[in-house]
Amino acid sequence: MSDLRDDGEPPANLQLTRPEWGLWQAFRNGSAYSLRSGEPERDDPNGDHEWGEGRTIRARVISSLLLHGPPPLLGRVASLHLAGAYISGVLDISGGEVRPYVELVDCRFERELLLPEARLTTMRLINCHVPRVEASRLTTEGDLHLPRCTVPEGIKLTDANIGTDLLLNELTVGSGRRPRAVSADGVNVSQDLQASLVLADGEVSLRGAQIGGSMFLYGTVIRNRRGRYSLHAPQLTVERFAHLADAGPGSAHMAQGYTPPTGVPLPFTTQGGTRRRVKHFEVTGGVKLDDGRFGDSLVLDNCRFQLERDQELSLRRVTTPELCFTSPAPERGVVVLSGATVENLVDKVSSWPTDERLWMAGFSYQHLINRGYFPLQQRLSWLAAATPEYSPEPYEQLATVKRNSGEDAEARAVLLEKQRRRRETLPLAAKLWGYLQDWTVAYGYRPGQAALWMAVLWATGFVFFNQHPPGALKSDEMPHWNAALYSLDLLLPVISFGQDTAWNPGGAAQWVAAVMILLGWVLATTVATGATRLLRRQ
Numbered sequence: 001m002s003d004l005r006d007d008g009e010p011p012a013n014l015q016l017t018r019p020e021w022g023l024w025q026a027f028r029n030g031s032a033y034s035l036r037s038g039e040p041e042r043d044d045p046n047g048d049h050e051w052g053e054g055r056t057i058r059a060r061v062i063s064s065l066l067l068h069g070p071p072p073l074l075g076r077v078a079s080l081h082l083a084g085a086y087i088s089g090v091l092d093i094s095g096g097e098v099r100p101y102v103e104l105v106d107c108r109f110e111r112e113l114l115l116p117e118a119r120l121t122t123m124r125l126i127n128c129h130v131p132r133v134e135a136s137r138l139t140t141e142g143d144l145h146l147p148r149c150t151v152p153e154g155i156k157l158t159d160a161n162i163g164t165d166l167l168l169n170e171l172t173v174g175s176g177r178r179p180r181a182v183s184a185d186g187v188n189v190s191q192d193l194q195a196s197l198v199l200a201d202g203e204v205s206l207r208g209a210q211i212g213g214s215m216f217l218y219g220t221v222i223r224n225r226r227g228r229y230s231l232h233a234p235q236l237t238v239e240r241f242a243h244l245a246d247a248g249p250g251s252a253h254m255a256q257g258y259t260p261p262t263g264v265p266l267p268f269t270t271q272g273g274t275r276r277r278v279k280h281f282e283v284t285g286g287v288k289l290d291d292g293r294f295g296d297s298l299v300l301d302n303c304r305f306q307l308e309r310d311q312e313l314s315l316r317r318v319t320t321p322e323l324c325f326t327s328p329a330p331e332r333g334v335v336v337l338s339g340a341t342v343e344n345l346v347d348k349v350s351s352w353p354t355d356e357r358l359w360m361a362g363f364s365y366q367h368l369i370n371r372g373y374f375p376l377q378q379r380l381s382w383l384a385a386a387t388p389e390y391s392p393e394p395y396e397q398l399a400t401v402k403r404n405s406g407e408d409a410e411a412r413a414v415l416l417e418k419q420r421r422r423r424e425t426l427p428l429a430a431k432l433w434g435y436l437q438d439w440t441v442a443y444g445y446r447p448g449q450a451a452l453w454m455a456v457l458w459a460t461g462f463v464f465f466n467q468h469p470p471g472a473l474k475s476d477e478m479p480h481w482n483a484a485l486y487s488l489d490l491l492l493p494v495i496s497f498g499q500d501t502a503w504n505p506g507g508a509a510q511w512v513a514a515v516m517i518l519l520g521w522v523l524a525t526t527v528a529t530g531a532t533r534l535l536r537r538q
Contacts, residue, residue, distance in 0.1 A: 008070035020061045030076045036084030045108040045129040051086035059089035066098045093118045157184040168195040175202025206233035214240040219247025219279035230285030236292045245301040248278040286311035294320035301326045307333025329353045337363040356388040390421045412445040419443045461487030470505035491520035
């Protein structure tokens with residue numbers, strides 16, 4: 001193509017059509033140029049209808065304007081505002097530098113949009129139909145917006161750098177014959193990633209993505225029936241919040257695409273009324289957020305996860321100050337928290353699988369915040385589900401959290417349950433000894449139970465020996481007989497009141513004395529063991 005003329009007129013070999021000539025002048029003026037018909041059916045970019053020559057703009061003309069555009073009119077800023085057009089051919093800006101602002105509304109692209117390694121200021125495609133968007137290593141100084149667009153063959157944003165916000169709200173995207181609907185590995189977004197009310201048919205990949213602000217996925221639906229994962233985002237870094245939750249009245253301000261400033265209306269109104277409704281975040285397929293870093297919180301609230309038996313909801317080695325895990329437990333698949341480190345764990349009883357589909361070896365948390373009623377017995381079932389093979393670490397973690405929260409009784413109950421689980425792994429003799437310790441003094445975690453047994457044995461001994469006093473061992477040195485002190489001397493293995501060595505029981509009394517001595521040693525040993533554990537914990 002020959003060089004553009006100094007007066008801003010298009011080169012003759014472009015042979016502009018009438019709508020293209022109008023766009024050329026609107027570009028120089030910085031004004032909006034609309035080719036809408038005014039009929040909703042004909043203006044629908046996803047509709048199956050003829051656009052006609054009067055509404056067709058060649059992609060070559062648009063790329064000429066953006067890459068080598070004419071100077072603006074005096075006192076104006078050149079920019080591209082196009083609405084209601086059919087863009088024929090491939091819009092290819094690969095490797096180019098585009099300085100003007102770009103906004104395309106209600107347009108239909110005949111073929112793909114190519115932006116690899118291009119440099120832009122801000123580009124906004126609103127309610128457009130684009131077969132595919134290729135934008136690897138794209139760099140923008142401002143926003144990249146694709147709200148309410150339809151991209152049936154996928155979007156590629158690998159290693160792209162977005163200067164401010166990446167807005168994908170109400171996007172409908174497919175994967176075509178590729179495995180991924182959205183491929184954004186290594187994308188760097190300086191501010192927020194908003195991808196609410198998205199419908200994605202295929203894998204969404206954000207491996208190694210960097211989000212400088214927050215990430216909002218309200219009411220998004222991701223389905224991938226051809227691969228292992230639907231949301232594949234290991235090593236994802238979000239400096240502030242990551243929300244995967246319902247789209248509803250409370251999240252409306254985050255699920256709108258503010259382009260133009262009045263916003264994109266949300267489909268929260270039912271027919272025949274204005275009542276708002278809630279749309280769940282849904283994933284069909286595995287979710288992988290391994291090694292993620294979330295600066296303020298990771299929220300998985302009321303999400304619907306539909307997994308196959310060999311798929312996972314994986315949060316391995318995730319690090320965040322707060323993990324809000326308040327979604328219904330998936331019916332199949334595995335929930336993995338192994339190695340994750342959080343400060344606050346916000347959860348519900350119904351959020352966790354009740355069988356062996358929960359893995360959390362090495363999971364560390366500092367505080368538990370229950371959403372609703374979460375009794376200790378259910379919390380112990382939570383640990384049992386996570387440790388089909390006995391492991392002491394989860395029990396010690398929970399006991400530490402309970403103790404730090406001032407719930408010492410519950411902390412002792414957790415450690416008692418740990419001993420009971422451990423007992424099942426021991427040989428028969430040790431197992432029997434464990435049952436005896438549990439039955440008598442609950443491994444030392446219930447000191448009141450030991451005191452009760454001691455009182456019962458002492459009272460029994462007192463009654464028996466009061467009625468059957470033993471004979472003196474040495475008649476000239478015998479102390480005054482006291483059945484109560486004699487019973488205590490038999491029970492307490494260390495303390496002596498001088499009674500047990502002065503009297504010589506015989507017959508049945510001898511056997512009763514022997515049993516009391518044996519039980520006294522058992523009680524004393526188990527109490528000492530429990531006290532040692534208590535001192536070690538403190």
